[in-house]
Amino acid sequence: MAKKEKQFVAEITPMEVDFAQWYTDVILKTDLVDYSPVKGFMVIKPYGYAIWENIQQYMDKRFKETGHKNCYFPLLIPESLLKKEAEHVEGFAPEVAWVTHGGQEELAERLCVRPTSETIICEMYSKWLKSYRDLPFLYNQWCSVVRWEKSTRPFLRTSEFLWQEGHTLHETYDEAQGETLQMLNIYKETAEELLAMPVVVGQKSDKEKFAGAHATYTMEALMHDGKALQAGTSHNLAQHFTSAFDITFLDRDGELKHPYHTSWGVSTRLIGGIIMVHGDNRGLVLPPGIAPVQTVIVPIAAHKGGVMEKVDELFRELKDTMRVEVDDRDNYSPGWKFNEWEMKGVPVRIEIGPKDIENNQAILFRRDTLEKEVVALDEVKERVGVLLKEIHNNLLLKAKNMRDEKTYYIKSFDEMKGIMETKPGFVKAAWCQERACEDKIKAETGASVRCIPFEQEKLGDTCPFCGKEAKIMAYFAKAY
C-alpha cells in the first residue's frame, strides 16, 4: 500500500477494532448522511438519497405491477384516532411527537406526527368502502414518519425516517394473508436481487409483532458484526383495526362485514443494511443495482493529447446503459481519486491513460475483489455490463457465506450464552414459544427471537432454554 493510500484508508476505523465507529466513519466520510441540529434527526445527503431513489424506483415498479396505487395521507393524526385500537396506542403513544399549537393558537386536540398511518388511513377507508365490489383496496404511500427514539444511529434508528407503507383491505382472511406474504416476498426479492443482501423470512413472535397486528412477518439480515437487522415487515392485521374503526362493506350475501386488512413497510434502514453487509475496511461496497455511480472513468494524465477525447467517447458509449461518471477534477491525482471512489463503493472503475490509448485498451477495476483487468477499448461496454452482474452475484454469495459462517445450532442455554458473548450471529434453536422463556433469553443473552422461519427444521423436542416441550424452531440474535 502506498503511503498516500494508507493515509486515506486510515480515516476509517477498522471494523474489527470498533464496528460502531467503522459504521459512523463510513457514513460520514462517504457523504451519505449528516447529523442535523435536532437530536436524532438525520440529513440524507445526495449520495445517500440517490441510493434511496434507486430502491424506491425498483420497489415502486414491483408494487404497481402487483396492482397497488400510491396516494398521500396527512402527516398529523388526532390523538383520538391514535387511541382507537388499544394495542396500537399502547405501542406507539410513548414514542410520538406531539403538535400542540398551530400558528398562534393552542389546539383543542393535540395531533401526533404520524409514527405509521394505520389509524388515519382506516378512518378514511371507513368513509370510502361500501361494497365487496370496491375491494381490494391496494394503496401505498412513500413518506417520512417520526418516532421519538432515545438512542439513534443514522439509517438504523432515527427519530425521523423515510419509508413506504402499504395498506390494503380484502374481502376474506385468506386474501389478506395472501397479500401479506406476497409483499414479504417482494421485499425478499428486493433484498436479494437488488441489494445482494440475503435474508431469512418468517413470522415474528407475539412479543415482537407490530402493535395491533394479528401476525407480523419479517425479513432478517445478518450484519458483519453478527447482529441481525429487521429489514422489512408485512403485517396481517386481520380485523383488529377494521372493527375498531368500524369499516364495513356489503358482501355478496347481503351482509355487512368488516374487511381484512394488511400493512407492510420498508425504510431507509435498508441503506444501513447494505453498508453493514457489504462494506469493508476501505469503506462502502455498493451493489450495482443501487449504486448512484455504477462505473467511474478516471483519466490518467488527462492533460496529454487524446486522453479526454477517448474518455468522453467512452462516457457517451456507456451512459445509456449504466450510471457512469467521469472524474475530471484537475485538483486531485488519479491515485487520490482511486481511493475516494473505492471508499464510496463504486462497483467498477475504468482507468485510461496515454499508454492505454496507445495499446487500444483500458483497465477495469472491480471494487468487490479489488482485481484489475485489461480490456480492449471496443470491448469495454460489454465487459462492464457483465462485470456489474458478476459483482452483484459475488456480493450476494459472499454475504450468504458470511451469514452461514455466523449461523449456529445450539442444544443448551450455556452454548447460546457462549455464542452471544464471543461470536454473535444467528442462533437456530428449537423453542417452546413462550413469552416468559423469550424474556429470559433476552435478559440473559441480549438476543431476541428474530423470526420463526418458514423453512422449519427439526432441531429437538425440548426447548434448550427452559426445558419445556419445543413447538417450533426459531432464529435468535442480537439486533439493531
Next chain:
Amino acid sequence: MAKKEKQFVAEITPMEVDFAQWYTDVILKTDLVDYSPVKGFMVIKPYGYAIWENIQQYMDKRFKETGHKNCYFPLLIPESLLKKEAEHVEGFAPEVAWVTHGGQEELAERLCVRPTSETIICEMYSKWLKSYRDLPFLYNQWCSVVRWEKSTRPFLRTSEFLWQEGHTLHETYDEAQGETLQMLNIYKETAEELLAMPVVVGQKSDKEKFAGAHATYTMEALMHDGKALQAGTSHNLAQHFTSAFDITFLDRDGELKHPYHTSWGVSTRLIGGIIMVHGDNRGLVLPPGIAPVQTVIVPIAAHKGGVMEKVDELFRELKDTMRVEVDDRDNYSPGWKFNEWEMKGVPVRIEIGPKDIENNQAILFRRDTLEKEVVALDEVKERVGVLLKEIHNNLLLKAKNMRDEKTYYIKSFDEMKGIMETKPGFVKAAWCQERACEDKIKAETGASVRCIPFEQEKLGDTCPFCGKEAKIMAYFAKAY
C-alpha cells in the same frame, strides 16, 4: 343528451352558477382528493396522486438534466433556527405548527414542522461549504410542508401540501440570478409543455415577495373564473440567509465570502390549476402529459363473441406507448362508463363493439372537443398517438384564448374597479411601483400585483391608480 347522462352530469354544479362549488364537486366526484379528519389537511387519493407522480417525473428529470441532485432534510426545525433571518421568521412564524412534546417529555426548545426549509438547509450548508471548488451546491428535495391556514381548499391552499424545494449556493450574484431565472423557465416550460397551462412570468412586487428574498420571480396562470393562480416561484435570496447563517467559503482570491443563494418551488397547487384552467361542466379535462389514464378502452356488448379478444389485442398494442386501461366492469353499462371517464377527464376513449369488429374499425372519442371519429383498427395506435398531441395543443390554445379574452388594459382606477366587479381577469396597467398605491388597489378592488412581467409594454407615463409617475407595467388580478 340522454336522460341518464343528464343525471350524471347533474351531480356537478355548473361553473357559471357557482365556480367554487363546481370545483369542489369536480375534485370530490372524480376521486382526486378527500377531506381528512384534521381541518385543512387533505388526503390525495390515487387518481389525484397519479397526476402528481407524472408531474414529479417530468420535473425531476428536468432538474437532474440541469445538474441538481435530490436529498432530504429533517421535518422539524428548532425555533432558534427559524428566527435567524428576521424577515423570514416574521413571514412564517404566524403560520407554523409547533411540536412541543416528544414521547412523554416536554421539549426544551419547541420545533416547528417545516413550512419551507431555507433555515435548516442553510444551517447544514454552513457546515458543508469550505471552498469555491465546492460550489455550486445544486440540491432539491421532494417533501410535504405545513402552513397553518385559516381558510383552505384542496390543492389550492391547505395546511399541508406536497412540493419540491430547490436550494442552491453560488459563487457570484450573477450565477445565482442565472439559476433563479433558469428554474423559473423550467417551471414555465412544465406549465406549457406538460400541463398545457399558459403562464405569465415576471417579478413579484416587494410586498408580494418571499419572506427573506432579495427578489422573487413567479409564473401566474389565469383560471376560468378570472382569478389568478401563483403556480410556481423562484427566489434570488442573494446573501440574506447566507450572512444570517454565516455560510462562508474561501474564494479564488483567498478571501472568505458569503455565497449567493436561491430557492424555488412548485407544489400540488399545480393540480388545482389544471382543474380550473381546463375543466368544464362535465368535470375534468386532463392534459395528456399528466393524465393517469390517457386512453380508456370501453367494450360494447362485451359478452358477445370476439369483443374482449379484440379489446385485449388493442390493449396489448397500445400499452407500451401510452397509459391505457380497459374498463371491463360488468356492472355498468357502456353509457355509464362513457360519462364517468368523461367526468374523470380521460383524453381519449376507444369504443369497440361487434359491429365495429365486423367493419374492422373502432370509434375514438376525444374529451377536449367531445368529437368522435371512426378509425380502421390497424390505424388506432398511430391515430391515438397523434390525437394525444393534438389534444395537448388544443388545450394550450384554448387556455391561451381564454386568458387573452380575460386580459384587459386599463387607463383609470374606475375602469379597474368595474372590471374586478363585473368580469375579473388579468388587468395590465402602468404602475408607480409604490407600496401605498398597491395597498389601496388591494383594499378597493381585491386585486393584487401578480407580477411585473419580463415582457414590458409601454402603457402610459402616469400611474392610473394614484396619478404619480409610472415606473413599469404590471399584471393585477384577484388571486387564489
